[in-house]
Amino acid sequence: MTRERRQAYWKRNLGIVLKLLLIWFVVSYGFGILMVDWLNNFKFFGFKLGFWFAQQGSIYVFVILIFAYVGIMNKLDREHDVHED
Amino acid sequence: MSVLAWTYLLVGASFALYIGIAIWSRAAHTRDFYVAGGGVSPVANGMATAADWMSAASFISMAGLISFMGYDGAVYLMGWTGGYVLLALLLAPYLRKFGKFTIPDFIGDRYYSNTARLVAIVCAIFVSFTYVAGQMRGVGIVFSRFLEVDINLGVVIGMAIVFFYAVLGGMKGITYTQVAQYCVLIFAYLVPAVFIAILLTGHVIPQFGFGGSLEGGGYLLDKLDGLNTELGFAPYTDGTKSMIDVFCITAALMVGTAGLPHVIVRFFTVPKVRDARKSAGWALLFIALLYTTAPAVAAFARFNMINTINGADGAGALYSEAPSWIKNWEKTGLIKWEDKNGDGRMFYAKGDANEMTIDRDIMVLANPEIAKLPAWVIALVAAGGLAAALSTAAGLLLVISSSIAHDLLKKMMMPNITEKQELLYARLAAGVAVVIAGLLGIYPPAFVAQVVAFAFGLAAASFFPAILLGIFDKRANMQGAISGMVVGITFTAAYIIYFKFVNKTAGADEWFLGISPEGIGFIGMLLNFAVTYAVSHLTAPPPEHIQHLVEEIRVPRGAGAASQH
Numbered sequence: 001m002t003r004e005r006r007q008a009y010w011k012r013n014l015g016i017v018l019k020l021l022l023i024w025f026v027v028s029y030g031f032g033i034l035m036v037d038w039l040n041n042f043k044f045f046g047f048k049l050g051f052w053f054a055q056q057g058s059i060y061v062f063v064i065l066i067f068a069y070v071g072i073m074n075k076l077d078r079e080h081d082v083h084e085d
Numbered sequence: 086m087s088v089l090a091w092t093y094l095l096v097g098a099s100f101a102l103y104i105g106i107a108i109w110s111r112a113a114h115t116r117d118f119y120v121a122g123g124g125v126s127p128v129a130n131g132m133a134t135a136a137d138w139m140s141a142a143s144f145i146s147m148a149g150l151i152s153f154m155g156y157d158g159a160v161y162l163m164g165w166t167g168g169y170v171l172l173a174l175l176l177a178p179y180l181r182k183f184g185k186f187t188i189p190d191f192i193g194d195r196y197y198s199n200t201a202r203l204v205a206i207v208c209a210i211f212v213s214f215t216y217v218a219g220q221m222r223g224v225g226i227v228f229s230r231f232l233e234v235d236i237n238l239g240v241v242i243g244m245a246i247v248f249f250y251a252v253l254g255g256m257k258g259i260t261y262t263q264v265a266q267y268c269v270l271i272f273a274y275l276v277p278a279v280f281i282a283i284l285l286t287g288h289v290i291p292q293f294g295f296g297g298s299l300e301g302g303g304y305l306l307d308k309l310d311g312l313n314t315e316l317g318f319a320p321y322t323d324g325t326k327s328m329i330d331v332f333c334i335t336a337a338l339m340v341g342t343a344g345l346p347h348v349i350v351r352f353f354t355v356p357k358v359r360d361a362r363k364s365a366g367w368a369l370l371f372i373a374l375l376y377t378t379a380p381a382v383a384a385f386a387r388f389n390m391i392n393t394i395n396g397a398d399g400a401g402a403l404y405s406e407a408p409s410w411i412k413n414w415e416k417t418g419l420i421k422w423e424d425k426n427g428d429g430r431m432f433y434a435k436g437d438a439n440e441m442t443i444d445r446d447i448m449v450l451a452n453p454e455i456a457k458l459p460a461w462v463i464a465l466v467a468a469g470g471l472a473a474a475l476s477t478a479a480g481l482l483l484v485i486s487s488s489i490a491h492d493l494l495k496k497m498m499m500p501n502i503t504e505k506q507e508l509l510y511a512r513l514a515a516g517v518a519v520v521i522a523g524l525l526g527i528y529p530p531a532f533v534a535q536v537v538a539f540a541f542g543l544a545a546a547s548f549f550p551a552i553l554l555g556i557f558d559k560r561a562n563m564q565g566a567i568s569g570m571v572v573g574i575t576f577t578a579a580y581i582i583y584f585k586f587v588n589k590t591a592g593a594d595e596w597f598l599g600i601s602p603e604g605i606g607f608i609g610m611l612l613n614f615a616v617t618y619a620v621s622h623l624t625a626p627p628p629e630h631i632q633h634l635v636e637e638i639r640v641p642r643g644a645g646a647a648s649q650h
Contacts, residue, residue, distance in 0.1 A: 010639055017174050024170045028163045033332050036156075040322065046296035046304035051322040054159035055151075055380040056292060059166045059373050066173045066366035073178075073362060082640040084357050 009080040016072055020065050028058040091464035092231045099269050099468045100246060103475070106265055107250030107258040115508050118255030119186040119487050120353045125260055127360045131367025133263035134351045136270065136472070137480035138165075138342075138368070139375060140216070141223025144270060144473035148452075149445030151383035152390075155313070156324035158380065160331055160603075164338025166369060166376050171343040171549075173365035177352040179556045181361035182638045186353060187484075188346045188548060189492040195555040197631055198563040199497055204570050208547045209346040209488045213481040214521070215540045216347075220478040221526025224471060230417055230450065231467035237527045243475060244523035251479045251486075252515045259479045260354060266472035271374055273469025277453045277462050278378050281385045284456055295381035309384060312391055315399070317435035321384070326601075327593065333604030340610055341541030344548035347480040350487075358641035386448040389455050394433045394441060401430030410454035419444035420451075478522065486515035539581055542602075546573035546609030554617055559635045565621030573613030580605045 031039055032054035039050030047056070077083035086094075125133070143165070151158030183191055188209055193202030221240050228239025250258045275291075282294030286305060298304050309321040319325045326334075342348065351368075352361045393411075396402040404422060411431075414420045421442040422431050433441045450470070453463045490511035495502060502510070547570045554561040554569075581602045584591055593599050600608065626632070637643075 006636060006640065013639075020174060021170070024167065028167050028335070029332060032159060032163055033328060033335065044296070045293075046298060046306055048306070048322050051156055051306070052296070054156060055162050056295070056377055058163050059377050062166050062170050063366070063370050063373050065170055066362075066369055069174055070359075070362045070366055074359060077359070077641055082642045084359060084641055084643075 005080065009076070009082055012076055012080075013073070016069070016076070020069055023061065024065055027053060027061045032058050086460060088231075088460040088463050089233065091461045092467050095461070095464045095468040096232065096471060099265075099472060102265055103246065103250060103262045106261045107254045110254050110257045110261045115491070115504050115511065117257045118508055118511055119483075119491060120350070121255075121257040121260045124356055125354045127355055127364035128367050129260070129264050130351060130355050130360075130364040132267040132371055133260045133354075134348065134364065134368035135371035135375075136263040136267035136476035137259075137351060138348055138372060138477070139270065139473055140477035141220050141470065141474035143375065143379075144274065145223055145226075145446050145449050145470050147449075148379045148382040148386065149448030151380050152387045152448045153445055154324065155319065155321040157326045157331065158383065159324075160326075160334040160338065162376055162380060164335045165342055166372060167335070168339040168342025169365055169369040169372070171339060172348070172352075173362055173369075176343060176349065176552055176556070177361045177365050178358045178641065179638045180349060180552070181352050181355065181358050182641060182643075183634075184353075186350070187487050187492055188349055188552070189488060190496070191555065192548075192551055192566070193492070193496065195631065195634065196551070196561075196563045196566045197628065198567065201551075201563060201567050201570070202492060202496065204567065204574075205548065205551075206488050206492045208543055208570075208574070209492075210485055212345065212540045212544055213347060213484045213488075214518075214525070217478050217481040217485075217518075217522040218525035218529065220474045220481070221522050222529050223474040224478075225526055226446070227450075227467055227470045227474070230414075231464070240523050240526040243471070243478075243526075244519050247475055247479050247482065248516060248519045251482050251519065252512050255511070255515075256350075256354060256483055259476075259483055262479070263476045266476040267371060269472040270469040270476075271371070273465040273472070274375050274382075275378060276465055277456070277458055278382050278385075280458050280462065281389070281452065281456045282381065285385055285388065291378050291381035291385075295384055305384060305388060309388055312388070316391070316395075316433070317438075321387070327599050329599055330593070330601050330604055333600045333607045335604075337545050337604050337606035337610070338541055340545040340549045341606055342544075344544035344552070345540075346488075346544075346548070347477075347484045349548075349552075350484060351480075382449065382452065386452050386455065389452075390443070390448070391433060393455060394431045396430075401428070401432040404429055404431055407431065408455075408457075410451050413454070414447055414451055419447045482515050482518045482522065485518040486511050489514040539578070542577045542581055542606030542609060543574060545606035546577040546613055550610055550613040550617055554614070554621075556635065556638065558618070558621070559632050560626055561617060561621045562624060562627040564624045565617040565619075568620045569613040569617030572616045573609045576612055577606050577609030580609075 036050035036054060040048040042049040044052050147161055180191060189202045189205035192205040221243060224243035225236040225239040228234050229236040250262050278291040279289060282288050282291040286294035286297035288294035288297045299308060306322055313321045355361050355364050394402060411420060423440050425440050431440055432438055453466055490507055494510055495507050551566050551570055584602045
């Protein structure tokens, strides 16, 4: 495998990871901590919205993020022909 | 059948199951012993990781903590789940491709240095022992309350069980027992939660009941905010910690989770890089099942508790008419009533009017009794608590045993031993570790609770930056990694020791930027990153073959089974 192809793959990988980590940061540290007071002005069923993100919503998003990563990377591995077997 | 009979039946049956699995999955090689032969399916590995990760603290203590902390409890919920995103995206696939057995293996090879390896070994052993002491204590408490045996005898029984399957089966035995333990513990956690959600809010799913309304009208959380304010506490959905502290504790717990050796090592047990990614997803899904239920349990339990103690009218319930769970748990000392105003009524509030001392652990353990659930549900909680404590203890003991037999003896002190001898040493080390862990459970050092902050702080400030830069920065070298780890650990340890042992009375005003010792691992981690990066770029780059190794672990293809060579 050539150096350029390796680097192209690695670059795409970094981009994907950064985008997913941005979402990770926003739902937990953003919605759950830094913006919690403002979001608490909104109601989501019986929850204040900020409180819901801190104790429920962020965890759901974490799970989705990992499975999204799995899907995206499996596709990327094939595109760049670095997949296993 | 009585509660006691049910408890003996369920705990006995679950123990028989674990022992059966251990015999069936006996380890024959070091590969079996350290990484279960590298052939575990991602879903099974996800369940095992979840059981490994969710300790006595998650099962018994967390909901209780949240119950008393309200919003602030989010630090545990986000901190102990968000770390899996970091693991899945930044560490697991690459460590799997690297394909060795342990964290010190990676640190030692990547930084071509036995000094770095030794630092990693010491951290891994320290973190694991800290953690395991708490598990054994949890086992003792469950035995003494539910099976009415002496706490020490309880610890000895727990030790015997773990000894049996960890020493015999190694990682292979542990993995498959953990799968069973996950099923036991999640069932035991969800059943009472569902019952209580139905009783209080009419919702079957606790996560919905959490945001649901009470029978008499009004949302549960609004009602709790009201009750809390009335009794002098901060509103339930607000909390009392400063924002920067909540931020730092959450971050330290997340990064600490991603750096805990007994969690990372689980990703060496799957066959492929692809499986390592997927298995992190399954692990978090299985963990999230408990972690999204816990805050609901916390809110239900607080509401039930205040209502039982203060009475529906809020004037205090008569002690003579108190339900049996209050008297049952008074015997264990986890709940105390002191009739200050001599009116024969119990009252719970903040400040002088308060007459109750309530241990937070009671919120999960006594929850089924508080909600008047049937005897078998109460027994189930005992079996679940034991499953949580034993599965985590076993995972940690394996880390200790592999650190000693593989990293210390084979890699550093006597490289010429045969595989058979190494396996023998690994079993011996596991055996000795079980005994030490048991002793720590029987004679708990007064500082067990305080040192938990250590485990996460140190994992965050030592392993995480070293592993991350080892993968993502080809330029990171031996000098950088060693100085970074030393600075990170020294700073974090010094801060925690100072505020936990020397200047214990210091409050938020004296903390650095208002960051508590629980959250300081985050700052230690940032320091480690900065030092490693700076020193690496000021000294010579790592040798050619190391740079090649880094390029190699960045692509999935070619991941063989985890091996010694």
